[in-house]
Amino acid sequence: MHTSKNLLICTACGTQFDLPASQPPKGCRICDDPRQFVPPTGQTWTSLSQLRTKDHRNVFTPDPHDPRLTSIHTEPKFGIGQRCILLETSAGNVLWDCIAYLDEETEAFIKGKGGLKAIVISHPHYYTTHLDWAKTFGCPVFVAREDEEWFNRKDGEGCRRFVEGGTAEVLEGVVAIKTGGHFPGSLVLLWEKKLFIADTLVTVPSALYHVDRLPGTTSFAFMWSIPNMIPLPPSELHKMWLALRPFEFESTHGAFNGLDVRDKNVKARVLESMKIQAKNEGWEDVAILKETL
Template sequence: MSDHVQCATCGVERARPLPEVCPICADERQFVPRSGQRWTGPAEAAERGARLEFVDLEPGVVGVTQRDCPGIGQKPALIRTEHGNVMVEAPNFIDDAAVSAVRELGGISAIIASHPHMYGLQSVWSRAFGDCPVHVSAADEHWLGVRPTNTVVWEGRREEIEILPGVRASQPGGHFPGSAVVHWTAPDGRGVLFSGDTIGATADPRWVTFMRSFPVWIPLSGSVVQRIADHVERYEFDRLYGNFGSGIPDGAQDAVRRSAERYADWVGGRYDHLT
């Protein structure tokens, strides 16, 4: 693990020879800091005090908080099922303590990132758990900085995949062409949607939003947002978890529908008189 390299800004792993600039950060959806490109790795991050913290979000869902880690600070989620565990989004840090903590939670049977910004150290996490499969959308496969040994490339705009029984994924697109959501049926029988940056959870738990880029605030069109909302109608879900700690504790499906309509109205000019 100690010689693994990742971008200090986005936290995504990268194979040698290293490019002059991280391609993910050079893309318009992300950014290269004014201080310039810097590369790091788990060993250096550990010296700086990096660590992962695990907290129960609800029965069957463990949230992962990254403390002093490289990258943009996403908060992955571990879905625990009787058929195995699925890691949604990959942490940007790994050490023996983190691996041990996940082993006590039942390990990892599969990894899926919603989009390339969330790839983190997915190949290292996969290797730590027996080269468990890492699901990567075909549309975004070219963004891989390191190809995990057990990479599963999948299409999913019209179809969906079952990662494990009760855990499914599909690709509404939007933020990236292959941007994915993960749906899980919780022990209480209700659906839970892990939305990544495909559907952005806001500070107000009654609403969500949609963006091509959150860091530099590039919007999507109203038609794309409606397409995303229509896509997730295939699922029944009461709760929603974003990838940065915000979420909707109930009524999430209605919130997505209402938010898409509001978004389309604003970008379509319906409320221009208020501006």
């Protein structure tokens, strides 16, 4: 396993730095950014080797509707607590997003499924230990060019591949779509009408119950800062919609386990949610309110 086991990892966001764990800086530049936060207890650090002595493990959860999808998350919760998702496609396996913890069991599980052809990461909060993952599985990792300022490790082996334009075909039938919004380069991933959204589109609680939905019931939020609850303005919502509009999707798969919305009308619900957000921010004559399917 090609892991940098003694490099510094932020305990709040899981980002790995090109610094030894014995020489921590004052703060984490990811958590100091106004989109994120430093916990009330202050900045603390760890490393992969330290995590392995604290009974952390990754849990593999097959999707009940599609066995080709497996969610992977860490217990006890570490960092933000997001999942990554293994997609077993006919062109090879893709890992959507990344988590900090990587061990021999995870390596064996993924290699037992055929390894990885590519990793795609939605935004800088989930960069975590992505170079270790890429080296372990001998695959490229796709990230948005706009967000490269947030890298905290040098890519000495050329693992990173940049999504330069609005879309990139990662493998045959697997397309990364750059929506922006949360970060300038925020990505989603489309495969077989499944849209993997991380928190580029934030799945809200009212999205999950489909029966007797009253008018005005939203399904998604669109946030500049998720933990600090700062929403995006309608101009950004419109840019995001224009990026998504050409594509068809019938499910969305969010950043955490259980945030899967399966509905043939889910694309309409994305647009509806954008309009609900814009109207409730007080806007009346903006471009997103004039959009239709």
